[in-house]
Amino acid sequence: MQKRAEKMGVEEPQLRVPAEAERRQEIERAVAAYAQREHLVPPLTAGELASHAECAGAAVPVSDGELPYVSLLLNNVLWADVVAGVPYERRLLLLPQCLANTEVCKADRDALGLLCAQCGGCSIGELQAEADRLGYVTLVAEGTTVVSKLLTSGKVDAVIGVGCLDSLRRIFPIMHAHAIPGQGIPLLADGCVRTTVDAEWALAIIRARKAKLSDGAADLDTVAAQVRRWFAAEALAELMGGGATEAQRAGQAWLMTGGKRWRPMLTAAVFETAGGDVERIRAAAVAVECFHKASLIHDDIEDNDDERYGEPTVHKRYGVPAAINAGDYLIGEGYRLLAAADFPADVRAAMVLAAAKGHRELCLGQGEELAFCRQPSPVTEAAVLRIYEQKTAAAFEVAVLVGAAAAGVDAATCAQLSAFSRAVGTAYQIQDDMEDFRSVRGRAADMLAMRPTLFLAVACMSDNPAVQTALDAVWQGDAEGRQRLIDGVEAAGLHTRVELLFAHYRHETERVLSGVQHTGLQRLLRRIMARMLK
Numbered sequence: 001m002q003k004r005a006e007k008m009g010v011e012e013p014q015l016r017v018p019a020e021a022e023r024r025q026e027i028e029r030a031v032a033a034y035a036q037r038e039h040l041v042p043p044l045t046a047g048e049l050a051s052h053a054e055c056a057g058a059a060v061p062v063s064d065g066e067l068p069y070v071s072l073l074l075n076n077v078l079w080a081d082v083v084a085g086v087p088y089e090r091r092l093l094l095l096p097q098c099l100a101n102t103e104v105c106k107a108d109r110d111a112l113g114l115l116c117a118q119c120g121g122c123s124i125g126e127l128q129a130e131a132d133r134l135g136y137v138t139l140v141a142e143g144t145t146v147v148s149k150l151l152t153s154g155k156v157d158a159v160i161g162v163g164c165l166d167s168l169r170r171i172f173p174i175m176h177a178h179a180i181p182g183q184g185i186p187l188l189a190d191g192c193v194r195t196t197v198d199a200e201w202a203l204a205i206i207r208a209r210k211a212k213l214s215d216g217a218a219d220l221d222t223v224a225a226q227v228r229r230w231f232a233a234e235a236l237a238e239l240m241g242g243g244a245t246e247a248q249r250a251g252q253a254w255l256m257t258g259g260k261r262w263r264p265m266l267t268a269a270v271f272e273t274a275g276g277d278v279e280r281i282r283a284a285a286v287a288v289e290c291f292h293k294a295s296l297i298h299d300d301i302e303d304n305d306d307e308r309y310g311e312p313t314v315h316k317r318y319g320v321p322a323a324i325n326a327g328d329y330l331i332g333e334g335y336r337l338l339a340a341a342d343f344p345a346d347v348r349a350a351m352v353l354a355a356a357k358g359h360r361e362l363c364l365g366q367g368e369e370l371a372f373c374r375q376p377s378p379v380t381e382a383a384v385l386r387i388y389e390q391k392t393a394a395a396f397e398v399a400v401l402v403g404a405a406a407a408g409v410d411a412a413t414c415a416q417l418s419a420f421s422r423a424v425g426t427a428y429q430i431q432d433d434m435e436d437f438r439s440v441r442g443r444a445a446d447m448l449a450m451r452p453t454l455f456l457a458v459a460c461m462s463d464n465p466a467v468q469t470a471l472d473a474v475w476q477g478d479a480e481g482r483q484r485l486i487d488g489v490e491a492a493g494l495h496t497r498v499e500l501l502f503a504h505y506r507h508e509t510e511r512v513l514s515g516v517q518h519t520g521l522q523r524l525l526r527r528i529m530a531r532m533l534k
Helices: 002-007 021-037 046-057 064-084 123-134 145-152 165-177 199-207 220-230 233-240 246-255 262-273 278-303 314-318 320-339 345-374 381-407 411-438 454-461 465-475 479-491 495-514 519-532
Strands: 091-095 137-140 158-163 182-186
Touching: 021 046, 021 064, 046 064, 046 165, 064 158, 064 165, 064 182, 091 123, 091 145, 123 137, 123 199, 137 145, 145 165, 158 165, 158 199, 165 182, 165 519, 182 199, 220 233, 220 262, 220 278, 220 519, 233 246, 233 278, 233 320, 246 278, 246 314, 246 320, 262 278, 262 381, 262 519, 278 314, 278 320, 278 345, 278 381, 314 320, 320 345, 345 381, 381 411, 381 454, 411 454, 411 495, 411 519, 454 465, 454 479, 454 495, 465 479, 495 519
Parallel strands: 091 137, 091 158, 158 182
Antiparallel strands: none
């Protein structure tokens, strides 16, 4: 709205909440009817809410100053059932200090905010007392820092915020970034002096309670803990048999070693969010990790790497032939686990097909990387991004689609999940590139090893003399030229181009997510994106 006002050469209109209850109810009914008619699914971005608010408000109609209020109501309507399905003890009630009547207020204040004395001089005491009775986490504070910390703590699954329209507009983007549902109750008067709120409306939202929705997002920390248990020695032996042979011992030991286990966690979280019992997906999730860990064994051999996760690689421990065999064993185990999983035949076939396609893509991408490493030559951004999509993004796609197929997710949503996986996987690899380039220990190790990276691609596109001179030396086999190239890339500021590409793929991930119509899956994937992309 502010941008629209600036383009017209006028000041932004004063934000306004209608003073009359009848008028507020009239707008709320119009917004609810619009959301139902348009089949809107949360979460919506601030821009999407603003666009829909203009359309919803046209039926009443509303002034420009009332549009942010319409956006807030639209957000409330979309999240109402989800918030009501969150247990009280997992909700945060955020109240503004400006509600306090300073003439009679007896509250103390600390670093977190106001400590209400329940004196009855304002509505803070009434709202907080009811929230405390129900089990809420309550906070009477200003600003977004404390709220942001609470949202990232994992202790809050929904937020109900009371505040002026401007403060609510600052808080809700933070919630959106963490995929936390929430509703807002606006103050009826701005200015931080003698403010009031519709207490009956606030209490109705605070007390709202429904059964948990079937499309609620899985809790990532709970799923991660479950996944870790699946990779304990006893649990793996139960699924894969004991360590009777060297291949079994080496393969299962490698499965238990290091890593963030993003892929099996994705499989399990998608399956649970789409309505499945997470324990049922155990074998398939372990299979997904088998494929990933097998690829790492083979990748370390092909790159002649001595360490992974700070420990000797499998081929350094057992020798190259035994390591190749251990990787092949894990691939075979992965397909066996999928084919024997406790699902109907057509579902098992879909899971195996997703894994096979991903396996094929990985090999094609690795093949292109090996060909480059064998004979380094100028490389384009498009070629490097294609390798990233095949090597990294395809593996995320397998993890997501195995969980989705097992849960019976429809084809249209699976297509969106594939697009999400491709975008977030590519962004994740670009992020890894940037971290590698900035790292102190082994700085720019991939460029020193002459692997195809985006930093090398942007150097090939650069007309900077120092960069071009270093590249010429690199193509002629001068190993020292590689370090000069790294220094030249940094001096020329070429990292900004890589950062721009990262921002593009992060934005593409957001764009794809906006089209996912399953509320739980969209919330889950937003949380995953927030954790993966820093």
